[in-house]
Amino acid sequence: MRAIASISQSALKHNFSVVKQNSPNTRIASMVKANAYGHHIDLIDPIIRQSDLLGVSEILEAEKLRKTTNKPILLLSGVIKDQELQQAIKLNCQIMVHDKTQLSIISNTKQAISIWIKINTGMNRLGLSTSEYFDCIKLLASNPLINIQCLMSHFACADEINHPMNQSQLFEFKKSTYPTTKRSMANSAAILSNPASHLDYVRPGIMLYGVSPFNTIDCNLKPVMQLSAPIMSIKTIKSGDSVGYGATWTANKSTTIATIGIGYSDGYPRHAKNGTPILINNTLCPLIGRVSMDLICIDITNVKARVGDTAILWGNQKLRIETIAEHSGTIAYELLTGVSSRVAFISAI
Numbered sequence: 001m002r003a004i005a006s007i008s009q010s011a012l013k014h015n016f017s018v019v020k021q022n023s024p025n026t027r028i029a030s031m032v033k034a035n036a037y038g039h040h041i042d043l044i045d046p047i048i049r050q051s052d053l054l055g056v057s058e059i060l061e062a063e064k065l066r067k068t069t070n071k072p073i074l075l076l077s078g079v080i081k082d083q084e085l086q087q088a089i090k091l092n093c094q095i096m097v098h099d100k101t102q103l104s105i106i107s108n109t110k111q112a113i114s115i116w117i118k119i120n121t122g123m124n125r126l127g128l129s130t131s132e133y134f135d136c137i138k139l140l141a142s143n144p145l146i147n148i149q150c151l152m153s154h155f156a157c158a159d160e161i162n163h164p165m166n167q168s169q170l171f172e173f174k175k176s177t178y179p180t181t182k183r184s185m186a187n188s189a190a191i192l193s194n195p196a197s198h199l200d201y202v203r204p205g206i207m208l209y210g211v212s213p214f215n216t217i218d219c220n221l222k223p224v225m226q227l228s229a230p231i232m233s234i235k236t237i238k239s240g241d242s243v244g245y246g247a248t249w250t251a252n253k254s255t256t257i258a259t260i261g262i263g264y265s266d267g268y269p270r271h272a273k274n275g276t277p278i279l280i281n282n283t284l285c286p287l288i289g290r291v292s293m294d295l296i297c298i299d300i301t302n303v304k305a306r307v308g309d310t311a312i313l314w315g316n317q318k319l320r321i322e323t324i325a326e327h328s329g330t331i332a333y334e335l336l337t338g339v340s341s342r343v344a345f346i347s348a349i
């Protein structure tokens with residue numbers, strides 16, 4: 001019996017509408033990289049249909065996405081070899097330019113291309129410096145086959161609403177660009193907290209999948225992925241008995257234990273602490289002992305449950321993935337993108 005990730009189509013629609021409400025007059029470039037943040041590209045149709053543009057991180061993702069849609073695709077990595085440029089053109093991708101070494105290949109194109117230019121305003125990961133950017137537009141202007149679609153930059157601290165870098169990066173970006181070209185800056189956190197950053201394109205990612213970009217839970221967003229697995233065994237142990245590898249948890253009274261068919265090889269985090277909640281028949285029950293490769297154990301002393309009943313690991317109004325991330329010392333982005341191919345993905349209402 002496999003674990004199941006069910007992907008809610010109505011939640012996707014709802015979350016997209018939240019983006020729309022927050023930035024009604026802006027184009028929407030939905031981020032569907034990393035197989036739609038782990039949700040599977042072929043299960044997120046409401047996003048693909050409603051977005052103005054779709055962002056992927058590399059060419060294989062673009063290839064897969066192009067099989068399902070004719071919508072504009074933005075290749076976030078850009079290209080560094082002519083062969084990649086040819087592939088990107090064939091897939092009709094818009095191409096990111098984020099490093100000066102990409103310029104020679106882009107500026108010599110013999111076919112029409114649309115590009116985005118990424119400007120570094122303080123994240124210091126990808127992006128041209130402002131002076132490289134000024135040189136770049138001069139160089140690219142000499143080739144009429146190049147259409148500069150949009151200029152963009154990326155916030156380093158958008159999830160901390162009052163961080164001074166949010167102001168300084170937006171200021172820097174606006175100072176070095178003109179509204180005559182389209183501009184884009186806002187990720188999910190900025191969409192929800194900083195309307196001045198919305199500009200021409202917003203770039204929602206995590207919020208589309210129903211997860212708050214802040215370290216709080218946003219009840220206005222609906223969880224998209226529900227991860228569940230069956231109860232495989234139930235047993236009652238006595239005070240003094242331990243559970244799992246390393247015998248790290250010991251019962252201090254008679255305890256009913258359910259063993260669930262999911263583990264770290266499915267993407268349930270091995271670092272989930274004792275007490276991490278799991279939803280059984282509408283009641284939260286604590287994880288006990290270490291997470292194994294295929295199994296976890298939970299204390300169901302206070303719940304009526306039978307072998308074959310479903311345990312929900314995350315993705316329910318009562319049990320948000322943000323809570324599991326917090327108990328495991330990670331972020332929801334990592335949990336979502338870490339659900340493995342062993343899990344059965346299905347489309348749900």
Ligand SMILES: *Cc1c(COP(=O)(O)O)cnc(C)c1O
Nearest residue numbers: 031187188189203204205206207
């Ligand atoms: C992934 C990504 C986003 C989306 O970020 P979220 O925090 O998930 O909203 C926006 N812009 C770029 C360039 C990205 O790579």
